[in-house]
Amino acid sequence: MHVLQGQVAVVTGGAGGIGEAICRGLAQAGCAVVVGYNSSEGPALALAAQLAPVGLAHTALKAPVTDSAALAVLADTVQQRYGRCDILVNCAGTTRFVAHSDLDGLDDTLIDQILATNVRGPFAAVRALKPLLAAPRADGATGVVVNISSIAAVSAMGSNIMYCASKAAVDNMTKSLARALAPHIRVLSVSPGLADTEFVKSMDPAWRDEQASRTPLKRLAMPEEVAAAVVTAVAHLTFTTGAIIPVDGGRPLA
Ligand SMILES: NC(=O)c1ccc[n+]([C@@H]2O[C@H](COP(=O)([O-])OP(=O)(O)OC[C@H]3O[C@@H](n4cnc5c(N)ncnc54)[C@H](OP(=O)(O)O)[C@@H]3O)[C@@H](O)[C@H]2O)c1
Numbered sequence: 001m002h003v004l005q006g007q008v009a010v011v012t013g014g015a016g017g018i019g020e021a022i023c024r025g026l027a028q029a030g031c032a033v034v035v036g037y038n039s040s041e042g043p044a045l046a047l048a049a050q051l052a053p054v055g056l057a058h059t060a061l062k063a064p065v066t067d068s069a070a071l072a073v074l075a076d077t078v079q080q081r082y083g084r085c086d087i088l089v090n091c092a093g094t095t096r097f098v099a100h101s102d103l104d105g106l107d108d109t110l111i112d113q114i115l116a117t118n119v120r121g122p123f124a125a126v127r128a129l130k131p132l133l134a135a136p137r138a139d140g141a142t143g144v145v146v147n148i149s150s151i152a153a154v155s156a157m158g159s160n161i162m163y164c165a166s167k168a169a170v171d172n173m174t175k176s177l178a179r180a181l182a183p184h185i186r187v188l189s190v191s192p193g194l195a196d197t198e199f200v201k202s203m204d205p206a207w208r209d210e211q212a213s214r215t216p217l218k219r220l221a222m223p224e225e226v227a228a229a230v231v232t233a234v235a236h237l238t239f240t241t242g243a244i245i246p247v248d249g250g251r252p253l254a
Pocket of ligand 1: 039197
């Protein structure tokens with residue numbers, strides 16, 4: 001069960017719908033988890049207190065991905081508390097629904113916010129934690145970065161044009177970083193289709209049903225299935241880097 005026992009994972013956006021499932025999955029696999037938050041300090045602290053015990057304490061730490069100075073503080077704190085970081089999951093992300101035909105609705109402020117959070121953010125987190133991720137390990141294992149992308153990267157269907165473009169950039173960056181950081185750090189994207197988070201559950205049921213009906217497996221992704229892909233990629237796909245792993249029920253096939 002505890003395939004990742006003794007390892008330390010930082011999850012940005014750790015208290016969000018998908019991030020929470022990833023934190024739970026990594027803790028169940030034996031990791032000490034740093035639940036990274038931006039505005040959700042209370043939920044992040046509560047989650048860290050609830051995660052499966054693994055020996056080392058889980059913690060919640062501020063991880064605002066658009067603030068590189070704060071990410072440097074995060075890396076220092078992880079170094080001081082744990083002396084290591086084996087896994088970084090870049091799960092923080094932002095978007096807002098704007099119809100693709102509404103170019104004026106996608107204003108520069110929103111574009112900058114999406115690109116700074118979804119593209120610059122994961123890069124900045126990797127940059128800050130690289131010395132810890134690349135540190136040699138006794139068993140020869142690599143550090144691992146998992147970027148949470150989206151099917152929107154390839155389908156160009158999603159909450160707005162810039163969100164789709166930001167996830168395409170994430171997948172492209174996954175490949176560049178995998179090449180640049182080998183052989184010490186593996187870098188992967190996990191690319192979910194629409195996931196049945198509390199936010200998505202709160203949306204028009206007719207819209208959700210339509211999304212499910214357009215998916216060959218006839219349902220949405222469960223956050224736990226995204227988490228299982230992350231844990232599998234980290235623990236078992238040990239000769240895989242630069243790959244985009246879909247968790248989308250076959251949606252691009254329909
Ligand atoms: N839900 C889906 O259907 C779906 C499908 C494909 C891909 N994804 C991707 O999965 C990831 C998680 O999405 P979700 O559905 O779980 O969304 P969510 O519940 O809205 O969570 C978003 C998370 O991102 C964090 N965040 C936003 N801006 C941030 C910033 N500047 N710095 C640090 N953290 C920031 C938030 O942290 P705070 O709450 O602490 O502010 C929150 O934890 C995103 O990258 C998203 O694009 C989602």
